Amino acid sequence: MHSLTIAANILKRTIGQPKGFLMLVLLPALVLSGIVLLFGTSVESPRVIALWNADEGPLGAALVSSLEEMGGYQLQNNLGSNAGELRSAVTDSRADAAVYIPPDYTASLLDGKLPEVKLYRLSEQLWNAALEQRLSSEAGQAAKYARLSALHSEEGPKRAAMLKQLLAETNNRPAALSITPLNEDGSTGSRNVLITGVILMFLMMAINGAIQVVMEDREQRTMSRMFAAPIRSYSIAAGNFIGSLLVGTIQLLLMLIVTEWIFQYDYGVDFLPHFIVLECFLLAAVGIATAVAGLVSNVNQLSQIQNLIVTPSCLLGGCFVPIGMMPPYIQKLANFMPQKWALEAIGKLAFGNALRDVLLPLGILLLFAAVLLAFGSVVLQPSKKTV
Amino acid sequence: MQAWITMAWYELIQILRLRSVVIIMLILPLFLIFLLGTVFDNQMKPVQVAMHIADRGPLSKEIEAFLQDERTAGLMIVKFASSREEVLNQLREGSVDYGFIVPEDFSEKFLAGGEAVWTAYPGRLDNENLMAEETAGSFLKELETRRAIMLAGAGEGLEQRTESEEIVARISTEFAGEGKAVFGSVSAIQYYAGAYLVMFLLYSGMPAALSLLQEKEKGTLARLYAAPQPFWIIVLGKLTGTGIFAVLQAGIIIVFSWQIFGVSWGNHLGLLVLACLLTSMCAIGLSLVIASIVGTSKATQSIFSTVTVLMTFLTGGMIADLNQNVLNIGKFTINHWAVMTIKRIMEESETTVIWQGIGILAMITAVLLILAFARLKKVVSLHA
Known part of the structure; x- marks a missing residue:
């Protein structure tokens, strides 16, 4: 009960005042909503591939139509009509990659030569390695079909007829992949990773603001008076935690409501499970903030240090860069970051898992919270050193 | 003159006494540069x-x-x-x-x-x-x-x-552009070295405003007014102290990353130092402007550091492969121009091109400092 009084007081002192409400609730919620919408609407813009087919035969055309079938790219054939122009389209970043099919591609294949389709890219990455894979398997098929046609006949028209027959054959009875999304709506939830990462970062920064009120109490020695009152010290600690958590929860709820209900942004996760995971993360974030606050002897530098801790821990936890891309020893380090577990839980939820499938990451988040809060509550007592 | 140097010296000492902050300000950028530089230099994973x-x-x-x-x-x-x-x-x-x-x-x-x-x-x-x-x-x-x-x-x-x-x-x-991908014309570790050098230079401009506000909050500002020196010399001294720390910090980050991580910073050492100085002055100006608006040291800290993180984020310092729309917004930040100038120095562009970058940075600095100067009264007045 006493804890609730303390918590209510914290609420009153932070977001209970117009200025505090503006700075701690409205502004972060709006900024965060802005970022979410900015990312959510633009992150899926497809990669641009500059394409030029200088070949007039069927094999060049077959290659082009095969590229058109691939998802995730946007083919453009107005960015250059020779190898040099295509290359500069890539270096000037007008295109993400470029494909050039040389003139007489079909004819020289039929003559038994091996003309090369050119791929220009900036560096080897998964998305363009996939493109390379597609090009080389198409080129392999083209070369074999051309060889067979060349063996079939010496005459041009007969060769062409044979090629046509082979290509038609392939199209009619394909050996293919039947792609079956795990989610009914076909979404894979990939865009969530970045947005969730940004949300986690801002939640941590927002919590830092709330915990400063507690620090103020310690600094101004109001906390000593609270400890002199006839209540248990754990009630005081609990009151402070509940208060900070409430401030964060209100921010979180407002942000979710603004983005989901007003701007109709689809996170790919249901509201309630999403909120539960973020709330668990919030608990861990309060834990981190109190633990850090407890360690810092000079209160003036607190927010600076807090922000300096938010950035690297988000980075290690995979908010900005998928953890899979990191070196193995860093991946192990990532396990000690609550962000990793929150991201994992939300990723799984977006991928069609139910809340009970993410109990492990949630449990780990709560464990983080428990350990850090215990640590923080020991340290966050009226200290003799603080002046 | 002597008063100016004395103020700068004591300001520097005060900053250096906060050991945990100093350690974080020196080790964290190096850690981030190392981490991001190695993560992105790795080969494509199957x-x-x-x-x-x-x-x-x-x-x-x-x-x-x-x-x-x-x-x-x-x-x-x-x-x-x-x-x-x-x-x-x-x-x-x-x-x-x-x-x-x-x-x-x-x-x-x-x-x-x-x-x-x-x-x-x-x-x-x-x-x-x-x-x-x-x-x-x-x-x-x-x-x-x-x-x-x-x-x-x-x-x-x-x-x-x-x-x-x-x-x-x-x-x-064919790898057009020598395989350097999202980082433009520099390598991954160069990219992040530039981005985090700028971010931490901005951070270290914050004490300028904080120390003035804290004098006011502790009631020692009146004593400074009482000193037999023009007040602006005292303010200048404080700002100089902050600037010296920023230069020290930049020097350590540059030398360490160059010697240990092998980051190439280009051949124009003088221009690099100039770019760092201008960035640091930008930060001092910005911190004073923010301080003049919000008025307390706590609010200045939290707003200034949030702004710094946000600007770094918008210019691709955390996620390099950001969407173009976001990067376009990033062009309105100090980080964008500072990082761009440093990148040009790294890739050893034509001197005129580097000077262009420095020119823009200098203009931003001038605007911020003029604003800061105009609003300084708000920060250091005794009866605000």
């Missing part, structure tokens, strides 16, 4: 795939051979699963990026000349999905090609001749 081959027909051996092929392994690492459920579980859990099921009747249907499919379950990551689909697709294409050749060439004995000749069609790939 896709993890779970696969269940229910097919026991003649093609199953070939599938396995394909999967164990060295070329395939560089693109796709396969974990074999014993059932469809197992594939789906691994996929849901996230231990693999993609799932394939080769149905029982695959060989049969295919060899009978009909349409034959693998069931494919995409995972969470778009690029990984694409890669897995293309790698499996290339194998299926090979099968398909062979079947078409068999059917068309049968009777003439052409299929054996075609198959017996080793036709390896290659496509040529």
Whole structure:
């Protein structure tokens, strides 16, 4: 009960005042909503591939139509009509990659030569390695079909007829992949990773603001008076935690409501499970903030240090860069970051898992919270050193 | 003159006394540069795939051979699963990026000349999905090609001749722009070294405003006014102290990253120092402007550091491969121009091009300092 009084007081002192409400609730919620919408609407813009087919035969055309079938790219054939122009389209970043099919591609294949389709890219990455894979398997098929046609006949028209027959054959009875999304709506939830990462970062920064009120109490020695009152010290600690958590929860709820209900942004996760995971993360974030606050002897530098801790821990936890891309020893380090577990839980939820499938990451988040809060509550007592 | 130096000296001492802050300000940028630089210099990682081959027909051996092929392994690492459920579980859990099921009747249907499919379950990551689909697709294409050749060439004995000749069609790939991708013309570690040098230079401009506000909050500002020196010399001294710390910090980051991580900072040391100084002055100006608006040291701290993180984020300091819309917004930040100038120095552009960058940075600095000067009264007045 006493804890609730303390918590209510914290609420009153932070977001209970117009200025505090503006700075701690409205502004972060709006900024965060802005970022979410900015990312959510633009992150899926497809990669641009500059394409030029200088070949007039069927094999060049077959290659082009095969590229058109691939998802995730946007083919453009107005960015250059020779190898040099295509290359500069890539270096000037007008295109993400470029494909050039040389003139007489079909004819020289039929003559038994091996003309090369050119791929220009900036560096080897998964998305363009996939493109390379597609090009080389198409080129392999083209070369074999051309060889067979060349063996079939010496005459041009007969060769062409044979090629046509082979290509038609392939199209009619394909050996293919039947792609079956795990989610009914076909979404894979990939865009969530970045947005969730940004949300986690801002939640941590927002919590830092709330915990400063507690620090103020310690600094101004109001906390000593609270400890002199006839209540248990754990009630005081609990009151402070509940208060900070409430401030964060209100921010979180407002942000979710603004983005989901007003701007109709689809996170790919249901509201309630999403909120539960973020709330668990919030608990861990309060834990981190109190633990850090407890360690810092000079209160003036607190927010600076807090922000300096938010950035690297988000980075290690995979908010900005998928953890899979990191070196193995860093991946192990990532396990000690609550962000990793929150991201994992939300990723799984977006991928069609139910809340009970993410109990492990949630449990780990709560464990983080428990350990850090215990640590923080020991340290966050009226200290003799603080002046 | 002496008062100015004394003020700067004591300001510097005060900053250096906060040991935990100093350590963080020096070690954290180096850690971030190292971490991001090594993460992104790594090679492309193969896709993890779970696969269940229910097919026991003649093609199953070939599938396995394909999967164990060295070329395939560089693109796709396969974990074999014993059932469809197992594939789906691994996929849901996230231990693999993609799932394939080769149905029982695959060989049969295919060899009978009909349409034959693998069931494919995409995972969470778009690029990984694409890669897995293309790698499996290339194998299926090979099968398909062979079947078409068999059917068309049968009777003439052409299929054996075609198959017996080793036709390896290659496509040529070229790395335009020397393989440096999202980081433009510099390497990953250079990119992040520039981004975090600027971010931490901005951070270290904050004490300028804080120390003035704290004098006011502690009531010692009146004493400074009482000193037999023009007040502006005292303020200038405080700002100089902050500037000296920023220069020290920049020097340590640059020398350490150059010697230990091998980051190349280009040949124009003088211009680099100038760019750092201008960035630091920008930060001092910005901190004073913020301080004059919000009025307390706590609010200044939290707003200034949030702004710094936000600006770094918007200019791609945390996620390099940001969307162009976001990066366009980033052009309105100090970080954008500072990082761009430092990048130009690193890649040893023409001196005139570097000076352009420095010119813009200097203009931003001038605007911020003029604003700060105009609003300084708000920060240091005794009765605000």
